[in-house]
Amino acid sequence: MSVNERGAAARHTNLDAPDWWIYRGTGREIHDVDLADLLPKPPPWRDFRGGPLPENGVPPSDDGEADRRLGPRINLNESDVDAHELDVVNAALYLRRPLLLTGRPGVGKSSLAWKVARELRLGRVLRWSITSRTTLNSGLFDYDAIGRVQAAASQAQSGDREEVSIGEFVRLGPLGTAFLPGRLPRVVLIDELDKSESDLPNDLLSIFEDGEFVIPELARVRNQMREVTVHTNDPNGTATVVDGRVGCRAFPIVVMTSNGEREFPPAFLRRVLQLEIKDSTVEQLAAMVANHLLDAKGEHRERLVREFIDKSRAEGGLPADRLLDAVYLATSGAYQPDGVAWQRLLDALWRRLTAGQ
Numbered sequence: 451m452s453v454n455e456r457g458a459a460a461r462h463t464n465l466d467a468p469d470w471w472i473y474r475g476t477g478r479e480i481h482d483v484d485l486a487d488l489l490p491k492p493p494p495w496r497d498f499r500g501g502p503l504p505e506n507g508v509p510p511s512d513d514g515e516a517d518r519r520l521g522p523r524i525n526l527n528e529s530d531v532d533a534h535e536l537d538v539v540n541a542a543l544y545l546r547r548p549l550l551l552t553g554r555p556g557v558g559k560s561s562l563a564w565k566v567a568r569e570l571r572l573g574r575v576l577r578w579s580i581t582s583r584t585t586l587n588s589g590l591f592d593y594d595a596i597g598r599v600q601a602a603a604s605q606a607q608s609g610d611r612e613e614v615s616i617g618e619f620v621r622l623g624p625l626g627t628a629f630l631p632g633r634l635p636r637v638v639l640i641d642e643l644d645k646s647e648s649d650l651p652n653d654l655l656s657i658f659e660d661g662e663f664v665i666p667e668l669a670r671v672r673n674q675m676r677e678v679t680v681h682t683n684d685p686n687g688t689a690t691v692v693d694g695r696v697g698c699r700a701f702p703i704v705v706m707t708s709n710g711e712r713e714f715p716p717a718f719l720r721r722v723l724q725l726e727i728k729d730s731t732v733e734q735l736a737a738m739v740a741n742h743l744l745d746a747k748g749e750h751r752e753r754l755v756r757e758f759i760d761k762s763r764a765e766g767g768l769p770a771d772r773l774l775d776a777v778y779l780a781t782s783g784a785y786q787p788d789g790v791a792w793q794r795l796l797d798a799l800w801r802r803l804t805a806g807q
Contacts, residue, residue, distance in 0.1 A: 467536075470540065470544075471536055471540050472485070472488050472489065472540055472543055472570070473536065473539050473540055473543060473566060473569060473570060474531070474536065474569065475531035475532075475535065475536050475539070475565065475569075476531065476569070477520055477565050477568055477569050478569060479568060479569060479570075479571050480569065480570060480571060484571060484634060485570045485571070485572065485634055485635070486633055486634055486700070489543060489544070490544065492545075492546045492701065493545060493546070496545060496546040496547070496701060498661035498662070498697060498698050498699060498700075498701055499697070499699065500629075500630075500631040500661065500662060500696070500697025500698045500699045501631050501692070501697070501699060502631065502690065502692065503631050503632065503633060503699060504630075504631075504632065504689070504690075507632060507633040507634060508573070508634075509572050509573030509574065509632070509634055509636060510573050510574045510684045510685075510687065511573055511574060512564075512567065512568075512573055512574040512575065513574070515564065515574065515575065516564045516567060516568040516575075519561055519564045520561060520564055520565060520568065532728065534725075535725060535727070538723055538724075538725040539562070539566065539725070541723060542703070542723045543703065545723070546701035547721070547722060547723050548658055548704035548705075548706060548721070548722045548723070549562075549703075549704065549705050549706065549722065549723055549724075549725060550643075550706045550708060550714075550719070550722045550723070550724045550725070551705065551706065551707045551708065551725050551726075551727050552707075552708050552709075552710050552724065552725070552726050552727070553709075553710075553726055553727035553728070554709065554710070554729075555709050557727050557728070557729060558727060559707040559727045560639055560641055560705075560707055562705055562727070563575050563577075563637050563638075563639040563703075563705040566637055566703055566705070567637040567703075572634060572635065572636065572637050572703070573636075574684060575637045575638070575639055576624035576625070576627055576628050576636055576637065576638040576639070576683055576684075577624055577638075577639045577641060578623065578624040578625055578638065578639065578640050578641065579641045579642065580640060580641060580642050580643050580645050580646045580650070581645055581646075582645055582646070582647060583647075584645075584646050584647070584650060585647075585650070585653075586625075586650060586653040586654065586657075588623060589623045589624060589625035589626065589640075590622070590623050590625055590626040590657075590663055590665075590696075591620060591621065591622050591623055591626045591665055591680075592620070592621050592623065593619060593620050593665070593667045594619040594620075594621075595619070595667075597619050598614075598616065598618075598619040601614045601618075601619075602614075615675075615678065615679065616667065616668065616671060616675070616678060617668075617678040617679045617680040617681075617691070618681075620665060620667065620668065620678070620680040620681065620691075621680065621681040621682070621683070622680060622681065622682045622683055622689065622696070623683055624638055624683045625638060625640070625657070626663065626682075626683070626696060627682045627683040627684060627687070627689075628698075628702035628704070629657065629661065629662065629663065629696055629697065629698045629702060630682070630689050630696060630698070631696075631697060631698055631699040631700075632698075632699060632700055633699065633700060634700055635698075635700040635701060635702045635703050636702045636703070637702065637703045637705065638702050638703070638704055638705070639705050639706075639707070640704065640705070640706040640707070641706075641707050642707055642708070642709065643706045643707065643708050643714075644708040644709055644710070644711040644712045644714075645711075651714050651715055651718040652715055652717065652718060654718070655717060655718060655721060658704070658721055658722075659721065661697055661698045661701060662695060662696060662697030662698065663695075663696055663697075664694055664695050664696075665680075665691065665694050665695075665696065666694070667694070668680075668691055668693075668694035669693065669694030669695070670694070671694075672693045672694050676692055676693055677690050677691070677692050678690070678691050678694075679691075706722070
């Protein structure tokens with residue numbers, strides 16, 4: 451039986467979780483151990499040796515972002531999680547390979563990044579939102595050359611002889627921050643990759659394969675300043691860059707999403723693991739509602755979940771967060787049994803997300 455066939459069969463059975471799974475998909479945090487102790491050594495061809503490691507090896511807190519995205523409570527059981535999804539995500543963890551998630555808009559692709567980060571206690575998710583103007587460098591770092599010239603002119607005018615460090619004008623982007631050396635991997639979400647220019651997927655291959663990149667402005671001054679402190683994509687975050695080179699020690703957990711609006715080059719697809727995110731089941735939708743502490747008594751939950759699924763099938767797919775909107779309004783007093791106004795409100799909320807609809 452192929453991997454796809456085995457994954458499809460597992461979705462219809464309540465199999466015990468295999469021993470090799472680290473990520474279980476429930477969102478419940480691992481306790482008394484961290485990911486570095488659970489993961490085996492990487493394959494030799496994915497073993498990176500970047501440094502220096504920071505003194506504080508704990509990723510920064512997400513400040514409640516995971517709770518906002520996923521809900522503060524955990525109501526999903528292992529039997530409700532797609533076994534094939536867990537196979538692929540865990541394979542990406544073991545192989546230190548990026549994940550490419552496909553599926554229709556609103557199916558929950560980006561939320562996987564926060565589920566992995568919360569369950570594996572990897573802190574704040576680094577998010578890089580892609581547009582048609584996005585370049586690789588915009589995700590790696592930004593160098594404020596104009597700001598440095600202005601600072602030098604201001605110092606000369608004031609007679610201040612102490613030069614401001616070049617690191618004050620360098621800020622790592624979300625992808626660049628993810629590749630800083632650390633004992634634990636960071637989770638980085640590259641959202642809606644299919645919106646990019648055609649070159650970006652191939653441009654990503656170099657850093658995915660090498661696990662490092664160079665900041666030319668810092669490399670040029672390495673004889674005078676080997677170690678430079680720069681700003682990162684984390685709030686008030688800084689990091690030390692040596693010889694102008696940023697290289698990972700623990701390869702980041704890279705989650706890329708695509709709405710299927712374009713095809714990617716074979717060379718890019720060969721170096722990532724692909725996973726299609728399916729529509730949520732009744733149990734998964736009910737757990738999502740319960741996670742957000744909406745409809746705690748279950749008064750409207752079951753009825754709205756089933757109505758939402760029927761409407762979603764009829765419309766060709768609806769984003770799951772529209773169900774949360776409906777439940778919130780229902781529990782806030784907007785619900786009227788068999789009311790025409792309530793039905794009109796549902797129709798407005800649950801419209802198909804296509805032009806002209």
